[in-house]
Amino acid sequence: MDRTTRLYALVEELRACAPRPRPVAALAARFEVSTRTVQRDLQALMDAGVPVRTALGRGGGWTVDPAMTLPPVHFTADEAAALAAALAHADTPYAAAARTAYQKLLASMTGPTAAAAETLAARIVALPSRTEPTVREAVERALTDGTVLRLTYVDASGRPSERAVEPAGLLTAEGRWYLIAWCRTRRAGRGFRLDRITSATPTEEPSHPHDLPTLLRGSAAATATRPAALDVSPRTPLVS
Numbered sequence: 001m002d003r004t005t006r007l008y009a010l011v012e013e014l015r016a017c018a019p020r021p022r023p024v025a026a027l028a029a030r031f032e033v034s035t036r037t038v039q040r041d042l043q044a045l046m047d048a049g050v051p052v053r054t055a056l057g058r059g060g061g062w063t064v065d066p067a068m069t070l071p072p073v074h075f076t077a078d079e080a081a082a083l084a085a086a087l088a089h090a091d092t093p094y095a096a097a098a099r100t101a102y103q104k105l106l107a108s109m110t111g112p113t114a115a116a117a118e119t120l121a122a123r124i125v126a127l128p129s130r131t132e133p134t135v136r137e138a139v140e141r142a143l144t145d146g147t148v149l150r151l152t153y154v155d156a157s158g159r160p161s162e163r164a165v166e167p168a169g170l171l172t173a174e175g176r177w178y179l180i181a182w183c184r185t186r187r188a189g190r191g192f193r194l195d196r197i198t199s200a201t202p203t204e205e206p207s208h209p210h211d212l213p214t215l216l217r218g219s220a221a222a223t224a225t226r227p228a229a230l231d232v233s234p235r236t237p238l239v240s
Contacts, residue, residue: 189215
């Protein structure tokens with residue numbers, strides 16, 4: 001068993017036992033390697049951000065949070081290289097998570113696959129986003145947690161306004177990203193260009209759920225479609 005396969009199998013072994021810890025000696029026997037090799041593999045997983053941890057005391061060992069990990073996915077060399085290149089240059093919402101995913105993916109590769117991924121990534125360049133990192137993080141948090149977002153927005157005429165919005169989703173068009181949300185101030189669905197949001201603060205107030213296609217209906221983005229990779233029927237529009 002090569003190291004990459006063993007790392008995947010090690011995480012799955014810990015997932016299967018969680019929340020009970022597995023002693024290093026038991027893991028070494030399971031994979032027919034030395035305890036030193038297991039310790040080195042576990043450290044590599046920790047360095048890559050996998051939530052493995054030690055449990056001290058009688059019956060202690062290593063465990064992993066099953067809610068924070070996914071089962072192993074076996075990519076082809078081309079798929080792994082393409083994913084690594086895309087993640088390395090992600091300048092979109094959730095870009096921080098994409099960068100750590102890139103680091104984990106690259107750490108799991110060996111030999112020609114890793115070299116191919118790094119070479120492909122080096123051939124792709126991107127202009128930096130004009131969206132403030134704090135704004136992006138606030139939008140991401142509000143969308144993920146389903147909470148109300150308070151923001152300051154500057155419209156196309158340069159007029160600023162304070163808004164309380166209930167996020168429904170994100171739209172990308174012509175290289176720009178928009179937050180689609182129900183605006184409590186305007187009492188209607190609105191699109192907010194991320195680079196025109198000068199400040200954003202997530203709240204603890206739960207947001208009412210809003211259907212993204214419904215908010216887009218009647219707008220210039222009414223015919224927006226999901227990315228093909230996210231839809232088994234890529235030609236199906238978001239709005240019927």
